[in-house]
Amino acid sequence: MPVRYAVEAGVATITLNRPNAANSLDVATKEALRDAVVAAAGDVSVRCVLLTGTGDKAFCAGQDLREHVAALRDRPLEEVWSTVPEHYIPIAQGLATMPKPVVAAVNGVAAGAGAALAFACDFRVLADTAGFNLAFTAIGLSCDTGTSWTLPRLVGHARAVDLLMRPRTIAAEEAERIGLATSVVPAADLAREAGALARELAAGPTVAYAAVREALAYATHSSLGEALEFEGAMMRRCGATADHANAVAAFVAKRRPEFEGR
Numbered sequence: 001m002p003v004r005y006a007v008e009a010g011v012a013t014i015t016l017n018r019p020n021a022a023n024s025l026d027v028a029t030k031e032a033l034r035d036a037v038v039a040a041a042g043d044v045s046v047r048c049v050l051l052t053g054t055g056d057k058a059f060c061a062g063q064d065l066r067e068h069v070a071a072l073r074d075r076p077l078e079e080v081w082s083t084v085p086e087h088y089i090p091i092a093q094g095l096a097t098m099p100k101p102v103v104a105a106v107n108g109v110a111a112g113a114g115a116a117l118a119f120a121c122d123f124r125v126l127a128d129t130a131g132f133n134l135a136f137t138a139i140g141l142s143c144d145t146g147t148s149w150t151l152p153r154l155v156g157h158a159r160a161v162d163l164l165m166r167p168r169t170i171a172a173e174e175a176e177r178i179g180l181a182t183s184v185v186p187a188a189d190l191a192r193e194a195g196a197l198a199r200e201l202a203a204g205p206t207v208a209y210a211a212v213r214e215a216l217a218y219a220t221h222s223s224l225g226e227a228l229e230f231e232g233a234m235m236r237r238c239g240a241t242a243d244h245a246n247a248v249a250a251f252v253a254k255r256r257p258e259f260e261g262r
Contacts, residue, residue: 001017001032002016002017002018002026002029003015003016003017003029003033003036004017004054005036005039007043007045007046009199009202010045010046010047010199010202010203010261011046011047011048011049011050011195011199011202012036012039012040012043012046012048012049012050013049013050013052013198014033014036014040014049014050014051014052015051015052015053015054016029016033016051016052016053016054016059016060017053017054018054019053019054019055019058021061021064022057022058022060022061022108022109023053023054023055023058023059023061024060024061024062024064024065024114025060025062025064025087025113025114026064026067027067027083027087029064030083030086030087030088030091031087033087033091034087034090034091034094037049037091037094037095037098038090038094040098040100041094041098041099041100044261046100047100047201047202047203047204047206047261048100048101048102048103048198048199048201048202049095049098049100049101049102049103050102050103050104050105050194050195050198051095051102051103051104051105051117051118051121052104052105052106052107052191052194053106053107053108055107055108056107056108056127056129056187057108057109058107058108058109058110058114059104059106059107059108059109059110059114059118059130060110060111060113060114060115060117061109061111061112061114062111062112062113062114062115062135063112063113065139068080084144088113088144088145091117091145092116092117092120092145093146095117095120095121096120096121096146096149096150096217097213097217099206099207099210099213100206100209100210101122101123101201101209101213102121102122102123103121103123103124103125103194103197103198103201104117104118104123104124104125105125105190105191106118106124106125106126106127106130106181107127107130107187107190108127108129109130109131109132109133109169110130110131110132110133111132111133111134111135112133112134112136112145115132115133115134115147116143116144116145116146116147116150117145118132119146119147119150119151119154119180120145120146120150122213123182123197124175124180124181124182125181125182125183125184125185125190125193125194125197126172126175126176126181126183126184126185127172127184127185127187127190128172128173128184128185128187129172129187130172130175130187131169131170131171131172131175132169132170132175132180133167133168133169133170134147134151134163134164134167135167136164136167137164137165137167138167143164147164151163151164154179154180155178155179155180159178172184203259204259205238205241205243205244205247205261206243206259206261206262207237207238207241207243207261207262208238208241208243208244211234211235211237211238212234214230214234215227215230215231215234218230241262242260242262243257243259243260243261243262246259247259
């Protein structure tokens with residue numbers, strides 16, 4: 001199967017599983033990935049999502065170009081590019097907006113749409129052998145899969161222009177320095193470190209995490225006054241949860257809070 005999906009202890013792990021094709025995205029993989037993201041987003045038992053790839057060479061090389069070349073040759077253009085609304089948009093939007101945190105465990109190169117998948121996540125834990133390449137213009141295309149929205153928010157507008165118009169491989173150390181990576185760990189430790197982060201988040205205040213995601217997204221296109229009002233709405237939502245009441249009681253009692261995600 002091109003995508004593996006498993007849920008354990010509140011963490012849904014989505015694994016791109018085409019190691020012999022650099023975990024690239026053919027139609028079957030895009031459909032399976034979209035369905036896995038939708039399933040994780042809608043499952044209330046899932047409190048964190050971990051996205052990774054199989055193998056130690058590639059997280060995801062982006063669009064499967066062999067399939068794409070054949071499609072350009074054999075199919076009408078409107079059918080070729082229907083993959084954007086059918087696959088890439090719902091995948092990117094699902095990762096970026098689901099009401100729970102998302103961690104990318106980047107086990108190898110992430111190129112084009114593969115890099116964009118990682119950028120749509122809240123946390124990017126990179127193996128020290130991994131890297132990013134915004135390869136879109138190298139094949140005569142504009143950026144997609146939400147990169148125009150996520151990349152400038154990670155590295156700033158000017159650097160995003162440079163990385164997109166002059167694509168190159170950004171090694172893990174540089175990725176961490178410029179804000180593309182949350183952390184870099186030895187490749188042998190990636191699964192353990194990313195899994196520990198995902199379990200930590202899954203044990204946290206899920207509703208509050210979702211509210212933080214919403215507030216940050218809202219503030220990017222709002223005035224300060226609007227952002228303050230939206231923050232107030234998010235505070236009221238979180239303030240009505242059992243997690244908030246229990247955490248306040250735990251603070252007063254000087255004990256560690258336990259969150260149930262509600």
